Amino acid sequence: MTLQRIEQVLGVCTALGLLIGLYIGLIYAPPDAVQGDVQRLMYLHVPLILVSYLAFFVVFVASILYLWRRRRQYDAIAHSSAEIGTLFTALAIATGSIWGRPTWGAWWTWDARLTATAILLLIFLGYLMLRALMEDESRGAVFCAVLGIIGFLDIPIIHMSVVWWRTLHQPASLLKSGLWTVAPDMLMALLTNLAAFVLLYGYLLAKRLRLEGAKEELFNLRMELLG
Amino acid sequence: MTFARRVLAIAWKDLVAEWRDRESITAMCFFAFLVLFLFSFALNGDQTLIRGASSGLLWLAFAFTGVLGLARSVQSELANDCLDGLLLYPAEREAIYLGKLLGNFSVILLVELISFPIFAILYNMDLWPQLPKLLLITVPATLGFAAAGTLLSTMTAGLRAREAMLPFLLFPMTIPLILAAVRGTEVVLRHESFELAMPWLKLMAAFDLLFLVGSLLTFEFLVEE
Numbered sequence: 001m002t003l004q005r006i007e008q009v010l011g012v013c014t015a016l017g018l019l020i021g022l023y024i025g026l027i028y029a030p031p032d033a034v035q036g037d038v039q040r041l042m043y044l045h046v047p048l049i050l051v052s053y054l055a056f057f058v059v060f061v062a063s064i065l066y067l068w069r070r071r072r073q074y075d076a077i078a079h080s081s082a083e084i085g086t087l088f089t090a091l092a093i094a095t096g097s098i099w100g101r102p103t104w105g106a107w108w109t110w111d112a113r114l115t116a117t118a119i120l121l122l123i124f125l126g127y128l129m130l131r132a133l134m135e136d137e138s139r140g141a142v143f144c145a146v147l148g149i150i151g152f153l154d155i156p157i158i159h160m161s162v163v164w165w166r167t168l169h170q171p172a173s174l175l176k177s178g179l180w181t182v183a184p185d186m187l188m189a190l191l192t193n194l195a196a197f198v199l200l201y202g203y204l205l206a207k208r209l210r211l212e213g214a215k216e217e218l219f220n221l222r223m224e225l226l227g
Numbered sequence: 228m229t230f231a232r233r234v235l236a237i238a239w240k241d242l243v244a245e246w247r248d249r250e251s252i253t254a255m256c257f258f259a260f261l262v263l264f265l266f267s268f269a270l271n272g273d274q275t276l277i278r279g280a281s282s283g284l285l286w287l288a289f290a291f292t293g294v295l296g297l298a299r300s301v302q303s304e305l306a307n308d309c310l311d312g313l314l315l316y317p318a319e320r321e322a323i324y325l326g327k328l329l330g331n332f333s334v335i336l337l338v339e340l341i342s343f344p345i346f347a348i349l350y351n352m353d354l355w356p357q358l359p360k361l362l363l364i365t366v367p368a369t370l371g372f373a374a375a376g377t378l379l380s381t382m383t384a385g386l387r388a389r390e391a392m393l394p395f396l397l398f399p400m401t402i403p404l405i406l407a408a409v410r411g412t413e414v415v416l417r418h419e420s421f422e423l424a425m426p427w428l429k430l431m432a433a434f435d436l437l438f439l440v441g442s443l444l445t446f447e448f449l450v451e452e
Contacts, residue, residue, distance in 0.1 A: 067445070067448055119399050119402055122398075122399035123396075123399045123400060126392075126395050126396040126399060129392065129395065130382065130383070130386075130392060130396065133386050133387075133388055133392065134385075134386070136385075139385070142448050142449065142451075143382045143449065145448070146378075146382070146445040146448060146449060147379075147382065147396070149441070149445065150378070150400070150437075150438070150441045150442075150445070151400065153437055153441060154400055154403075154434075154437065157403045157430065157433055157434050157437065158402060158403050160403070160430060160433075161402070161403035161406045161407060161430055162402075162403075162406070164410075164426060164427075164430075165406055165410075
């Protein structure tokens with residue numbers, strides 16, 4: 001009962017956060033001097049990709065915990081988080097693409113960060129596909145845990161390789177050392193949306209975990225009925 | 228028997244089985260030839276285009292051929308429940324992984340060595356003086372590919388859609404490796420200073436290390452009952 005309560009509170013906070021984020025991003029923050037209103041996509045794009053990094057990190061940690069402790073919850077967390085992370089990465093690429101068309105003049109370029117993100121998406125699509133195709137669920141959980149760990153550790157190497165290959169993307173706005181160069185109003189819009197998307201991630205994760213729990217309960221009930 | 232001898236025994240079994248029918252190697256060599264042959268149609272036979280893209284074409288051919296080899300290697304373990312027999316072999320799981328890896332690595336490397344002359348002839352390249360440098364690129368690239376491939380093909384072995392799933396998992400993961408191999412080969416084929424290939428060699432070393440250590444730590448989970 002308490003868990004459901006937390007989920008409800010989380011849901012309300014997420015809705016509020018997203019509404020405030022939309023307001024600050026679309027109305028309060030000034031349009032970009034050079035790029036105009038298109039730049040507002042950044043308030044979706046950056047939080048989406050940062051939260052998907054968070055989600056894949058959660059997959060990594062939950063996968064290690066699953067291999068170590070073999071508790072079903074850890075696997076459920078890894079699976080749910082991978083799904084959300086994949087969705088958010090795909091959305092980040094989509095918003096980036098919509099932004100790139102007027103700004104760079106192309107939907108897609110083979111820039112280092114774009115390429116690395118696309119590879120990341122492919123790896124986790126493979127992860128979800130492997131999970132969907134495994135008939136034996138507990139073996140699928142183990143395989144995906146291994147894939148989640150190795151895939152995550154592969155990311156820095158992929159990143160290095162494509163950075164050496166080519167670079168065009170503007171440097172990260174938030175994930176860097178030193179002073180942030182984003183204007184204060186824009187920074188506020190960005191951080192508000194980031195917070196809202198972290199909440200959204202938490203809410204979706206809680207919902208998804210409850211779904212997994214219900215699935216297991218259904219399975220157990222069915223087993224009981226069949227004797 | 229020491230650990231190393233157990234590894235060698237497993238690799239030896241794969242190589243002897245391969246030598247007896249030579250099915251994989253024949254199929255892989257023919258496939259590599261076919262891919263290299265077909266690429267020149269894709270590039271409309273344009274010699275300058277082909278020269279510019281040749282190292283990329285070579286490694287794409289190797290990547291496709293490598294997947295074919297890995298799939299066949301798993302196939303041979305699935306027939307007659309050989310995999311269960313292999314797991315009964317009194318060796319550490321790590322030895323089984325390294326043995327399979329060594330077998331896969333040897334077969335893929337052999338096919339690559341056979342493909343070099345085909346490549347040289349089809350694309351009119353003078354490879355022989357460059358061969359030692361080319362091997363410096365080929366060996367770590369093949370090792371990493373085989374290391375990742377042996378791990379991932381064990382995962383996809385039980386799937387009905389394994390032929391589709393193995394490349395789907397393997398190719399995105401090995402992009403850094405293929406990229407490094409293509410760039411390194413390019414440096415060699417263009418007679419540039421080998422210094423330029425050093426960062427790529429280091430990248431391949433990092434990839435190989437990650438997949439070897441990662442696979443050794445996790446392989447036992449994949450084959451547990």
